[in-house]
Amino acid sequence: MSHGKTPASAEPTAGGQGTTDLLVMRDICKSFSGVPVLKDVNFTLRRGEVHALVGGNGAGKSTLMKIFTGVYTKDSGTVCVDGQEVHFKSYDDASQAGVRMIFQELSLVPTLTIYENIFLNNESLKGLALDRKEMRQMAGELLKSLGLDISPRELVSSLPVGYQQMVEIAKALSMNAKILVLDEPTASLTDAEVGMLFATMERLKAKGVSMVYISHRMSEILQVTDTVSVLRNGQVVLTAPTDQLDIPAIVHAMLGGSAEKSFEWVPRIHPPSDQLMLNVQNLQLNSIVKDVTFQVRKGEILGIAGLMGSGRTEILKALFGMEKVKSGQISLDGQPVNFRNVQQAVRAGMALVPEDRRREGLVLGHTVKANTIVTVLDQLLGGWMISEKKSNQLVNDKVAELNVKTDGINKTISLLSGGNQQKVVIAKWLAANPKVLLLDEPTAGIDIEAKGEITAIIRDFADRGNSVVLVSSELVELMAVCDRVIVLHDGVVTQNLDRHNIESEEVLQNAIQG
Amino acid sequence: MQSKVKQRVPESVLRPSLGDQVRAWLAHNNIIVYVAFIAVFILFSILLGSNFTSVNNVLNIARQTAMISIMAVAMTFVIGSGQIDLSIGSIAALSSLVAALILRDTGNILLALACALVLGAGIGLVNGLLNTKAGIPSFLTTLGMMGVIRGFAMWITNTAAVPIQNSTFNTIFGIGNVGGLPVLLLWTVVFAVVGYLLLNRMRFGRHTLAVGGNESAARFSGINTQSIKIRVMMMSGLFAAIAGVMYAARMQSGRWTFGEGDELSVIAAVILGGTSMAGGNGTIIGAVVGSMLMGMINNGLVLGGLSVAQQTIIRGAIIILATAIANRSNAKRQAS
Numbered sequence: 001m002s003h004g005k006t007p008a009s010a011e012p013t014a015g016g017q018g019t020t021d022l023l024v025m026r027d028i029c030k031s032f033s034g035v036p037v038l039k040d041v042n043f044t045l046r047r048g049e050v051h052a053l054v055g056g057n058g059a060g061k062s063t064l065m066k067i068f069t070g071v072y073t074k075d076s077g078t079v080c081v082d083g084q085e086v087h088f089k090s091y092d093d094a095s096q097a098g099v100r101m102i103f104q105e106l107s108l109v110p111t112l113t114i115y116e117n118i119f120l121n122n123e124s125l126k127g128l129a130l131d132r133k134e135m136r137q138m139a140g141e142l143l144k145s146l147g148l149d150i151s152p153r154e155l156v157s158s159l160p161v162g163y164q165q166m167v168e169i170a171k172a173l174s175m176n177a178k179i180l181v182l183d184e185p186t187a188s189l190t191d192a193e194v195g196m197l198f199a200t201m202e203r204l205k206a207k208g209v210s211m212v213y214i215s216h217r218m219s220e221i222l223q224v225t226d227t228v229s230v231l232r233n234g235q236v237v238l239t240a241p242t243d244q245l246d247i248p249a250i251v252h253a254m255l256g257g258s259a260e261k262s263f264e265w266v267p268r269i270h271p272p273s274d275q276l277m278l279n280v281q282n283l284q285l286n287s288i289v290k291d292v293t294f295q296v297r298k299g300e301i302l303g304i305a306g307l308m309g310s311g312r313t314e315i316l317k318a319l320f321g322m323e324k325v326k327s328g329q330i331s332l333d334g335q336p337v338n339f340r341n342v343q344q345a346v347r348a349g350m351a352l353v354p355e356d357r358r359r360e361g362l363v364l365g366h367t368v369k370a371n372t373i374v375t376v377l378d379q380l381l382g383g384w385m386i387s388e389k390k391s392n393q394l395v396n397d398k399v400a401e402l403n404v405k406t407d408g409i410n411k412t413i414s415l416l417s418g419g420n421q422q423k424v425v426i427a428k429w430l431a432a433n434p435k436v437l438l439l440d441e442p443t444a445g446i447d448i449e450a451k452g453e454i455t456a457i458i459r460d461f462a463d464r465g466n467s468v469v470l471v472s473s474e475l476v477e478l479m480a481v482c483d484r485v486i487v488l489h490d491g492v493v494t495q496n497l498d499r500h501n502i503e504s505e506e507v508l509q510n511a512i513q514g
Numbered sequence: 515m516q517s518k519v520k521q522r523v524p525e526s527v528l529r530p531s532l533g534d535q536v537r538a539w540l541a542h543n544n545i546i547v548y549v550a551f552i553a554v555f556i557l558f559s560i561l562l563g564s565n566f567t568s569v570n571n572v573l574n575i576a577r578q579t580a581m582i583s584i585m586a587v588a589m590t591f592v593i594g595s596g597q598i599d600l601s602i603g604s605i606a607a608l609s610s611l612v613a614a615l616i617l618r619d620t621g622n623i624l625l626a627l628a629c630a631l632v633l634g635a636g637i638g639l640v641n642g643l644l645n646t647k648a649g650i651p652s653f654l655t656t657l658g659m660m661g662v663i664r665g666f667a668m669w670i671t672n673t674a675a676v677p678i679q680n681s682t683f684n685t686i687f688g689i690g691n692v693g694g695l696p697v698l699l700l701w702t703v704v705f706a707v708v709g710y711l712l713l714n715r716m717r718f719g720r721h722t723l724a725v726g727g728n729e730s731a732a733r734f735s736g737i738n739t740q741s742i743k744i745r746v747m748m749m750s751g752l753f754a755a756i757a758g759v760m761y762a763a764r765m766q767s768g769r770w771t772f773g774e775g776d777e778l779s780v781i782a783a784v785i786l787g788g789t790s791m792a793g794g795n796g797t798i799i800g801a802v803v804g805s806m807l808m809g810m811i812n813n814g815l816v817l818g819g820l821s822v823a824q825q826t827i828i829r830g831a832i833i834i835l836a837t838a839i840a841n842r843s844n845a846k847r848q849a850s
């Protein structure tokens with residue numbers, strides 16, 4: 001709507017290039033309770049460009065952008081837009097000045113409908129009354145332009161996380177902006193939605209909108225951005241045009257060395273055995289999952305690929321006793337099972353890393369420690385009580401194993417960066433020592449190095465004779481981790497591909513599109 | 515691989531320093547209630563002198579607040595699990611009458627105790643089932659139950675009080691002293707310790723807070739959330755019945771009027787203590803200190819010779835003030 005008070009044609013800045021540099025952040029410092037996160041960060045967004053901001057989990061990307069958009073206050077430094085210093089006191093301030101942000105942790109109110117969320121604090125009015133009809137219609141158009149076929153009247157709480165992410169995107173786009181910050185907008189999206197988002201970004205760019213794009217998916221960075229800035233240890237260590245960079249160069253700058261574990265498929269040390277661990281026959285759950293049959297062998301890592309809403313999550317939930325099975329059989333280790341609740345599934349050795357860490361994975365107000373041990377309290381008993389010593393030991397081990405960046409295991413988990421929160425969700429289920437690990441988008445928001453490490457952990461887990469079922473929207477990940485991939489389409493399994501037979505991402509992509 | 519990964523984690527993460535531990539403790543504990551407790555104590559000591567600070571008066575405060583403290587221990591679990599229980603005052607009244615009637619007719623202390631406690635837990639069970647199975651919010655189920663049970667308490671003796679002549683019962687649960695300390699104080703300590711261990715060191719407590727903090731995540735973690743919520747309500751009913759037994763023993767009778775308005779005092783004590791109304795956290799020590807703080811204020815106002823009207827106004831104002839301060843320090847903790 002209004003672009004605020006900032007004059008469009010700013011007088012030339014000291015550098016004399018006021019017209020090309022739209023946003024200049026200079027010497028930004030920020031500490032949280034004494035721990036420095038940003039140290040003299042300099043960041044410049046030029047007019048009309050898409051600027052990638054990359055860095056490991058906890059590097060400070062979200063913090064830097066939240067300082068820009070008025071969510072956090074900086075300790076020192078200056079922020080200039082159009083050559084004029086700005087002091088956004090809140091996101092609302094920034095919004096009024098034409099700055100919008102897609103938040104990594106989503107800014108949606110679950111109890112409101114999609115359209116109410118999209119126009120929250122930006123409602124259309126007819127006199128004093130809300131113009132619901134217009135808001136619904138505009139929301140519908142926005143969703144359609146993003147390729148999303150859902151009613152704007154649906155409650156956000158009823159949406160899977162991928163759709164929530166799309167609504168968050170629509171919300172940011174509902175107001176005309178001159179600067180758009182996208183903080184990991186694609187973490188839970190499949191290629192189809194990512195494609196729609198990129199097309200939208202293309203249109204905005206043509207209209208002159210400048211964008212900051214944060215992502216851990218390197219291929220996206222190369223595809224849509226013009227410039228890359230790399231944040232490491234609280235400082236910008238590299239800024240360069242994207243076309244002069246390749247993935248290894250970016251990763252090198254991010255880590256200050258090369259990735260310890262490359263994110264590529266290597267043959268398994270212990271190939272899967274011939275014994276079946278999980279046998280799913282003619283599983284029917286609802287109108288989405290109609291007739292699904294697949295097997296997982298002991299020691300095998302099976303991937304499930306499919307479009308958003310193809311029922312991947314429902315299948316995992318059914319295996320975990322959370323979804324009612326209409327018909328079909330599931331057997332585990334040769335025994336037919338019919339879990340009626342999660343407790344039964346857990347007792348039988350199942351574990352599920354859910355897709356939505358904020359809603360399903362974590363108690364955000366609790367500490368890293370409380371979140372990690374909640375699945376394994378039985379193992380931590382010393383007599384009647386939970387042993388503090390054993391708990392600390394276990395949590396410290398897991399924090400080290402997964403390299404969780406936190407200043408102590410008693411830190412409230414909502415204060416960790418997104419990727420580090422996700423690592424804790426994985427940790428809490430690894431700690432439970434299951435036989436079958438069901439993973440639903442386990443690496444959403446996790447940086448490339450940690451992805452490699454988690455891949456190694458998953459493989460190691462499978463090498464010990466356990467089985468893994470992995471749902472991922474990121475085809476690179478399925479290709480890197482799985483021994484076999486099944487493809488879901490229209491509620492049935494349409495393809496069953498051995499890893500050797502998948503020559504490239506395109507093969508998988510085509511199989512998914514059907 | 516292990517050692518290599520471990521190397522990158524700074525030592526400070528693995529072994530928090532004492533300073534870090536203190537800071538973490540402060541961050542997870544609302545200290546305002548302790549500060550307020552001490553401040554009010556000093557204030558009354560100055561204003562009221564030895565009337566207030568005499569050993570006798572202090573022990574009297576302990577006696578008067580025992581029931582509220584004990585119910586507050588259970589209410590910490592209730593609020594921590596994201597629920598509320600308004601029926602506790604009524605349960606206390608009914609349980610005092612049941613105990614009194616059984617003592618009158620049989621003289622059997624164990625039987626009287628057992629019946630009262632089973633009744634309390636049973637009402638809690640019904641509360642829990644109505645909430646989890648019928649999907650009625652605990653606020654409404656227990657609001658309704660508050661009336662139903664109070665009505666029953668009036669009905670069974672036609673509003674008549676039932677005297678208790680059994681002095682063993684009265685001594686153990688109400689008026690006795692052990693080593694110069696009132697039994698009611700000792701019972702408070704016992705239940706506070708049990709509650710503390712249950713909440714902080716046992717599975718049930720951790721699960722309770724997980725359910726209150728994020729019920730969906732708790733379910734995904736394999737916690738039987740319905741069972742937890744029902745058990746918490748049973749615990750609350752049980753503790754209310756215990757409080758009822760203590761009222762009966764202290765007043766040497768069962769009466770339908772016992773515990774009227776206690777639910778609000780108990781909830782106020784818990785929130786004052788630092789437990790969040792939204793669920794997911796809870797502090798037993800805070801709740802007990804909160805209830806003693808309120809008991810102390812009541813006592814001081816009476817000693818100060820204020821009229822009932824004045825007492826009521828000041829009590830209300832102090833609760834608002836204390837919660838406001840607590841909230842501010844809460845918000846500050848979260849922002850930093």
Ligand SMILES: Nc1ncnc2c1ncn2[C@@H]1O[C@H](COP(=O)(O)OP(=O)(O)OP(=O)(O)O)[C@@H](O)[C@H]1O
Nearest residue numbers: 032037057058059060061062063415416417418419
């Ligand atoms: N409100 C806060 N209080 C305390 N610490 C915080 C807060 N917000 C962020 N941090 C810390 O600051 C660091 C940087 O966090 P930030 O969210 O900016 O990382 P990020 O680069 O966005 O990581 P990710 O890729 O995982 O999203 C983290 O170590 C995090 O724990």
Ligand SMILES: [Mg+2]
Nearest residue numbers: 062104417418
């Ligand atoms: Mg982030």
